[in-house]
Amino acid sequence: MAVEYSWPAKEKSHAIGTRVKRVDGMAKATGAAKYTYDVNLKNQLIAKGLGCPHAHCRIKSIDVAPALKISGVVYAEPVERTAGKRRNQRSKD
Amino acid sequence: MAQRTPTLDPHSGFSRRDFLRGSGAAAAAATVHQHATAALAQEKGAKVVGGTQTITLNVNGKDQQVKVEPRTTLMEALRYQLDLTGCKPICTDGSSGGATVLEDGKPIQANTRLAMQCVGKKITTVEGLANDAVPKAFVEADAQQCGFCTPGFVVGVRAFLNSKPKATEEEIRKGLNGNLCRCGTYANVIQAALKVVKGGA
Numbered sequence: 001m002a003v004e005y006s007w008p009a010k011e012k013s014h015a016i017g018t019r020v021k022r023v024d025g026m027a028k029a030t031g032a033a034k035y036t037y038d039v040n041l042k043n044q045l046i047a048k049g050l051g052c053p054h055a056h057c058r059i060k061s062i063d064v065a066p067a068l069k070i071s072g073v074v075y076a077e078p079v080e081r082t083a084g085k086r087r088n089q090r091s092k093d
Numbered sequence: 094m095a096q097r098t099p100t101l102d103p104h105s106g107f108s109r110r111d112f113l114r115g116s117g118a119a120a121a122a123a124t125v126h127q128h129a130t131a132a133l134a135q136e137k138g139a140k141v142v143g144g145t146q147t148i149t150l151n152v153n154g155k156d157q158q159v160k161v162e163p164r165t166t167l168m169e170a171l172r173y174q175l176d177l178t179g180c181k182p183i184c185t186d187g188s189s190g191g192a193t194v195l196e197d198g199k200p201i202q203a204n205t206r207l208a209m210q211c212v213g214k215k216i217t218t219v220e221g222l223a224n225d226a227v228p229k230a231f232v233e234a235d236a237q238q239c240g241f242c243t244p245g246f247v248v249g250v251r252a253f254l255n256s257k258p259k260a261t262e263e264e265i266r267k268g269l270n271g272n273l274c275r276c277g278t279y280a281n282v283i284q285a286a287l288k289v290v291k292g293g294a
Contacts, residue, residue: 021232021233021235022232022235022237024240025231025232025235025237025240026228026229026232028237028240028243028244029219029227029228029229029231029232029236029237029240029243029244029247030179030219030220030222030223030228030244030247031177031178031179031180031218031219031220031244031247032179032220032223033240034178035178035241037178037181037182038172038178040172040173040176040178
């Protein structure tokens, strides 16, 4: 069933045929816009994934104790499920 | 953040340390070089600094104190201590122009400048250009999409037009070639710059 619709008269239209300015344009152009990258909270922690630096090896164990001793490190979690497996075997378990 | 984590490659066949250790002559040369560097530093009156220090930076007309290490870049001081995040870490080597700020009116890349080098200089970030004609022209000309590179462009346009207030389109194209935009807003950025030229701002 076709819906009858006609565009409003040109003088009543406020969007079509008019210039639309970017609503966040000024914020972006003056550096006020906050991107996720710009969020800088007090005592903000930063998470980081650490990959194995060896291209071909078998991980027998992961010891995070030395990492925790570094000043500023709050938490470290070894991903145990990869231990003992080669890189290309990970997806099969 | 954007910095790459240095990875140690134990399989690399070459290391600087081994190279220097390799021959007595090379080691001697290195020692001589070290002395020469120290002497040169003394000659120029350079000061060797270490540890965290509190310095005063003049940013957007205000003297502000920041705690920096010698390695802290101006960008890190601006973003993480003064919360002026208009200066974007798009690159770490100044190749993108995203961290453009003005130092005594001249454009510099804040990510390749150490904070300590900027003591006594007048730093202007994009936040300091809020009432300038350039950001207004950017909005008018729709010279942005995602807007991440825009602050760098705004400061870049301001700096270029300060040095060449009557720049032509061709000159603007050349003058802004240090800024990169992945959205490809270049055409409108140039239109925005031309608007500023015509507006006489």
